[in-house]
Amino acid sequence: MKTKREKRQLPEVKKTPSRFRHPIGKYTIKRNARCTSCGLCAEICPYGVHPRYDNFVKPLRPQEHKCIGFQCRSNDFFCVERCPEQALTMRLNPILDTLGDYRWPAEMLIGHWEMAETGSLPVVDVEYNLGNSGGGFDKIRFVPPDPADYLELPDEEIDTSVLLNKRGDGRPERTIDIPCYGGGMSFGSTALDVIVGRARAAQRLNSLTSTGEGGYPDEFLPYAEHVITQVATGLFGVRERTILNAPVVEFKYAQGAKPGLGGHLLGDKVTPKVAAMRETVVGNALFSPFPFHSVYSVEDHKKHVDWVKEINPRVLVSVKVSTPTDVDMVAVGSYYAGAHIVHIDGSYGGTGAAPDIAKKNIAMPIEYAIPKVHRFLSEEGVRDKICLIASGGIRNAMDVAKAIALGADGVVIGTADMVALECVRCGNCESGRGCARGIASTDEELGYLTTEAWNEQRIVNMYSAWRKQWCQILRQYGMRSIRELTGRTDLLVHLDYLDEEARARYQPAPQVKMII
């Protein structure tokens, strides 16, 4: 653990605006024909909602997503009120009805877009910490802290790092500076600029990202120290070289979104470059087998782990599994097979393509699996020897903190990274040319709508904002390191386990009926 007064160099946050002409915000501001372009609104608004340039006098369309909405009424710079011509109107954006879903409601998406743009927590009153799912993380709350515990520490002096190798086996004791690393996204499912942007962000954040099972493009090489090589059942791109490149090798036994099924890359997305990388045929759908055909038992699994360790003497081994009823046994088996990290991926996790029936119905949500595995590893006396990483439906900084308090050491993030790059969760990643917004596509046109630098900075910004939330939680509980939070279930309550009076003291769970 780092010392108390050590100051960490945090990655630089830079304003990184939306790629689109009209970012979506919670409110709409309309300017009608009465506007005389007097410029008063631009002058008074501290949030920059009304852009104006010295050499251009005509009114410009307001930057609606920056508007803080009706809470501004009490301010003396409330533009709607102050406009001498009464040319401005403000409304809740009706498009919000069509955006988001139970797990990622519109406000959570908008909040994360703002974090990715500014690197700070949103100033607009959006609920970015809670979804509308009505269970799990959305009903778990942190208990109010004791004010006496509060620590006056700047963010730079709070430790949010996670130790990945606890085995003490002579291999590198690698840490990552934030309790998150990037989930596997393959070349094929996702645009090259996106996955390389994630790798660049991982380097700046001193974290990791994973290749997914689509091979190891050469573009990763400058960031190889931050790129996990994933060994999945399709074995695409698994070579001695790619094992040697990697600080961590991840065996993907299963994926939370489609437990018990292999990877899916539908035919349209197997472009010539993807096919070349995977050494397959252009246009042919790639369904990876399930499971590893060489693994029938923990002993077989150990053979895999030993094989990788033998090839690369400095590599750490992660085992990614889904969350069946015996996930605790699987985790212990992984430990005894020699894994440094056991990565449990819950059933509500993200994917580039999966049958809807699998996403909803197979395996348990991660909220149940974390305490189950944490408890079992503790009872077996090996909890201190293995890094427990959780993923699958962990959407925001508070979910990360809750997952850690439930028993995880850290988490893996996928969807939130995509949201930082302006994913709207339309769910069309899998078919045709892929993502229309240029994120999950390798199409000749759509796969090149973003740049590595833009992707990198947006992701860095989002995690920088998240880090502020984690630091605030830790300060409140008098903790200097996020490692102190692991397994602190005494700091959590679940609304459904409180009587009515106690429940009233906490923020209620959003319960809005949605059309999905």
Added chain:
Amino acid sequence: MLRPPGWPHARPLFDLEGKMPKKYHVPIKAAPPRFNPVGKYATIEFREDCAGSCRECVKKKCVYGIFQENVQHMADMDEPEYLYACQSCFRCVQECTKGIFSRVINPEYRSLGDEYWQPDIIHRTWYQAHTGKIPVSGAGYRGPFSGQGFDSMWTDMSEIVRPTRDGIHGREYISTSIELSRRNARLVFGKDRSLAVDTPPIFEVPFPAVFQQPRFGVLSENVLQAAARAAYVLGTILFINPDYYSENFAPYQEGLVPCLNKKNYMDFLNQAPKIRMIELADEDGIESEIFKLRDRRPDMIVSIGVPLNAQAAARAPLLARSGVDTIHLYADDYGREQESKTPRFLKEMIREVHLNLVEHLVRNRVNLIFSGGVALAEHVAKAVICGADGVAIDIPLLIALECRLCYRCKEGMSCPVKLGNIDPEWGKQRMINLMGAWRNQLIEVMGAMGIREARRLRGEVGRSMWFEDLEKENFGPIFGERKVSSTV
């Protein structure tokens, strides 16, 4: 072995000189809708603000090309296609130079179905009936954490155990067939090792979801013909109201199960001699009638139709002992217990009936079919896990034919999708496609569970996880006693 006609029983079970077993195959073929399916989103365009020819028109750039036919629709005074085809990427909304686009939920979409048969279910069913494909999408699950009924359970999976070691290519070795015929508790052999007991006929259907005539809807002859033909091709059965039977159904009668009573069944069997399975309503004296029927037609497969009410669980063991092949239990259209002020859902009712039969040691003598409220492929798997042998589906058959569940027909009004006039061949293909997609989904789930036989899945709650259990086991030690009893 008796098998319904579509099953390739007439063909050799082995070809390639006996080396390759024949596999059950659902003949899927795209069957496009007659009407534009009601889309979820409607794009709103404030045309008065359009810049005119800005050369950056987002309509021309739409990745999905949904505006391409726009002019034609306007010329035809037809509903524009973009009401139905929007894929929700928001690019037109965000990129239009003048910002003239917005979107709303299509009000027509909101009006589809009801609280149980939600628009999303209807939409997915249309897709499957059209394409025969499993709904696959990107991004993670987007629904509530859990819910009532079947939404409060998850199926299990296995990290390394597979029914076959061939991954996705071995799925054809997973059997989804179930039996609807009674069976001997044990076999007895003579001294010469020959079988010393009569074995009842074996009646098998290839998928644990059979067809049932809906209780409402435009039940024209064309609609029922479509269902009868689809059942015939699939090798499954259709429970049909005999009032709707006519000579036109004769070619498919081997796949029909008329729902009769003890007064009229003999007359009906004389009229339709090739019928191989019948259903009799549960009424006083039915046990003796079954005895008589066995005497006259020992090869006949007999189902007893029982309302799924509070007495159903107690009634089931009595019926099982009377020698019926199958008990068909009817919930209401929403999967709820009948005749109850506080109805329980199908999931709990199946458990009750199944476990009562287990307790009376007669579960293996009889087969259980449950109907009502089965809306999705996942419900088939979950119902079987709860203890059903199979389920009967009714409303999804109508939805496959583009029914919007507007319930106008219940009030004697016209059908917006003209169900009465469908081409039975088109309808047949839509139903076949739906069942093909459902079967593939069942195989996905069974594959993940490591179960190779649908018959082995029956009552196998060990391969599932239930909300209440997961909460108690994992949250109980942390948060104590749960104070809110409902799931959400």
